[in-house]
Amino acid sequence: MDLEGIARKLPEDKAEKIIEQWLEFYKGKRSINENIAKAIITEVKNSQKFKEFEPVPSGIKAGDSGLGSRGIGDHLIHRKLFQISNKKEEFDDAGIVNNIAIAVDGIHSRLSYFPFLAGFFATKATIRDIMVKGADPLGVIIDIHLSDDTDVSYLFDFEAGVTTVTDFLNIKVLAGSTLRIGGDMVIGERISGGVGALGVINGNPLLRSNVKEGMKIIMTQGNGGGTIASTAIFNGYEDVLEETLRLDELIACKTALENRDEILSMTDVTNGGIRIDAVEISENSKVTFKIDIERFLRLINPKVLKMLEDLKIDPLGVSIDSILLFSYNEDIVEKLSKKGIKADIIGEVTKYSGYPIVSSDGKQIEPRFRESPYTPLKKVIDNISPYTIQEIEEKLTKSMLTSIDKKKKVLKNLKRSFA
Structure with missing residues (x-):
């Protein structure tokens, strides 16, 4: 449950009440719950001074756009990401630079409550992505986020899932990051994150x-x-x-x-x-x-x-x-x-x-x-969107251009600082 999201969506009095209810559900009745709710609302109010760094709404939500759902909607979104990053539209399994292949795969969204499986499959997928490009794997890197109420056993199970694959291949975990999702703002038990892999290509990719x-x-x-x-x-x-x-x-x-x-x-x-x-x-x-x-x-x-x-x-x-x-x-x-x-x-x-x-x-x-x-x-949700492909394309393009403008503005200031 995203407590900050509640505070951003609802009037203060309603937000405070609902936040306290969710805190009680996950944390139990505590005298601190009321103060936490008030602090969240205060933080959100203060953050509203920084509107220029908030995204301009595109008018289309992730689910309706097909993001992450591995179809034409997701394909269109990746094409826009290529434009923002100035990357050639290759749609390949891994990135390659100086014969080093690099890939990253996120945890499957439905495996949060099965962290061993989440780690195992994300690791298998990212290593596979570099191997199909012709690379011998060197190792993996991990980024794992736990919600505030996630039992620490989830972290250990995830690591065990990852290292089942790496031990099988006799490669190492090279680096990693372990954080909480949203810090104190997100309560619940869901996990998120991903696993990256890198390897050396001996020959043509x-x-x-x-x-x-x-x-x-x-x-x-x-x-x-x-x-x-x-x-x-x-x-x-x-x-x-x-x-x-x-x-x-x-x-x-x-x-x-x-x-x-x-x-x-x-x-x-x-x-x-x-x-x-x-x-x-x-x-x-x-x-x-x-x-x-x-x-x-x-x-x-x-x-x-x-x-x-x-x-x-x-x-x-x-x-x-x-x-x-x-x-x-x-x-x-x-x-x-x-x-x-x-x-x-x-x-x-x-x-x-x-x-x-x-x-x-x-x-x-x-x-x-x-x-x-x-x-x-x-x-139940089915394989459809309330928008046509053309409408999705238009909304994505408009949103992408505002993000590029923001990028250009900050980049211009950075370059001016070192001119």
Whole structure:
């Protein structure tokens, strides 16, 4: 519960009363609660003198824009972030500078109450992101935030989840930060944060922009990660959760890197599923994925696939944590098999046909606003927005430009100071 948010939204008398009620709920009846509520209101009033550093409202909220929901809305937002940071629109898995690959992955939003899993899956994801670019991992960095009422055991469980992966790979936790969410302003038990990874690329990076017409699309079996684990937990599939606690895809990456002369590009089937992966790669390389859907489905862990089918969750629009390899050579399938990694050719890269991805019979596979809804709550919210894509684009652009103006103003003052 964000107590500062209450103080910013409501009149003082109502805000004070509600803040005291929430404090009593989490902290119990204490004489200090009234003074805390008054102090929060005082802080908010004082902070209102600094309006110039508050964002100008865009008129669209994170959920309605699709932020973090791994679909077209999220894709549009990332394009605006590229413009603010002056970064080339590459949509790749990791950043690369001087043959050092760097990536960061946040904790899955639904795993706050399962910190071991949150740490395990975030670490697996960020290491995978640098490995698919051709990097040998050196270590990870951690940023973990606990709410004020979070039991400290959550911190230890999170660290245990992270180091289960790093110990398996024999790499280290290089640095970290441990904080509270909002300090004293946020009460409750939810955790937030992320894990970053860095590694060295020995050879040419396996960029998404390397994907070219005529390449085979090879996919490894997907056992799922944070998304599939959340699906299993919040739909009550106990046997499926165990299937996600595997690191097969990291072994697949390692095997691919041992045969890197045959691999020209790699990525993973995560954010929004193969529907969105194809959009991002198509924008970079001007190609179309032509895939055999039956082969794709056969490479999803059988227990995971059955759960998705039972719950009517689209497997093409959800993170299954497979690895996609792009090569002109089919031999890598056999080499993966010798390492115990199930893999197959699921399709080919063709000249851009007007769509990012089509089935083997030429049927268009369209991207969606959000990833496939995979929990009961997500199914209620559904895969829609009250805004059209054009309206979202307009609101995002207007908001982005005000942020850029703020950046330019402060940067100009900084440069003037050292002229």
